[in-house]
Amino acid sequence: MESKFTEAYQKISEDGHESECDKVARMLDLMIDGEASTEEQSYFNTHIEECIACFESHQKQKLLKGLVSGHLKRVIVPESLALSIKARIQVTV
Amino acid sequence: MSEQTGKQLSKEEKDARFEAELLPVLDPLYNFAYRLTLDEDDANDLVQETYLKAYRFFDYFEQGTNAKAWLFRILKNSFINEFRKKSKQPAKVDYSEVEGYYNSDDVEGEGGVATTTDMRTESVQDLIGDEVASALNALPVDFRTVIILCDLEGFTYEEMAKILDIPIGTVRSRLHRARNSLKEKLEKYAKSMGYNG
Known part of the structure; x- marks a missing residue:
């Protein structure tokens, strides 16, 4: 017998309707960006408890966001910039 | 709540509010400018231009609203109108084709990036940062923008929809593609x- 994971993953639509996995994949960004509604969150979380493929996709998407937010170095603002801005404002007004 | 809108402020009031509300956004604004232009001098010019415009239109800025989003929007418009023309970036790609509602088939595949989590030394962290930066910089500017x-x-x-002047659906699909x-x-x-x- 197929595992529950595989069963859920293979629930691809044959009648043109969106599968659960398709629906969940479309919610990935909403979930990692904190934009999903309570209903969407609960649908999503219930699904990934049973579907290993969607669970892994979610982990990867979170990791990708973390690479940007946690590893991208910020550039240092030149010390003179704030002063230049103030000076330019005073001469242009 | 927009009592201040359109109200003529004295120069002192204006300067004080400008400094208290808009200047604290300098760091993120400069970083955004740098990620768009990929050049420190251009970023410098773009940020100065943005603040000059913000000062000029400050009477229309509603106190207590999102100063950061307002400045980012001004900067992004300045970038499109003035900097993009002379920039060395590749020509703008028309994303309308790729911004149709997306499917999920491209989120699979075992990602090697997962393996980075067990690298903990500082030099490796730097290496990852550099690699993320160069991968990001290699993206078309519209994709880079939504990720930043x-x-x-x-x-x-x-907020992104307002900054970029595009519908939320487009924000979502562009972010997904990016x-x-x-x-x-x-x-x-x-x-x-x-x-x-």
């Missing part, structure tokens, strides 16, 4: 480092 706004600056989809592109570039790198997932 969302993942680095933490804007909501609604992340797929970034993922592809980072996976290539991870594989080149011997991580095959």
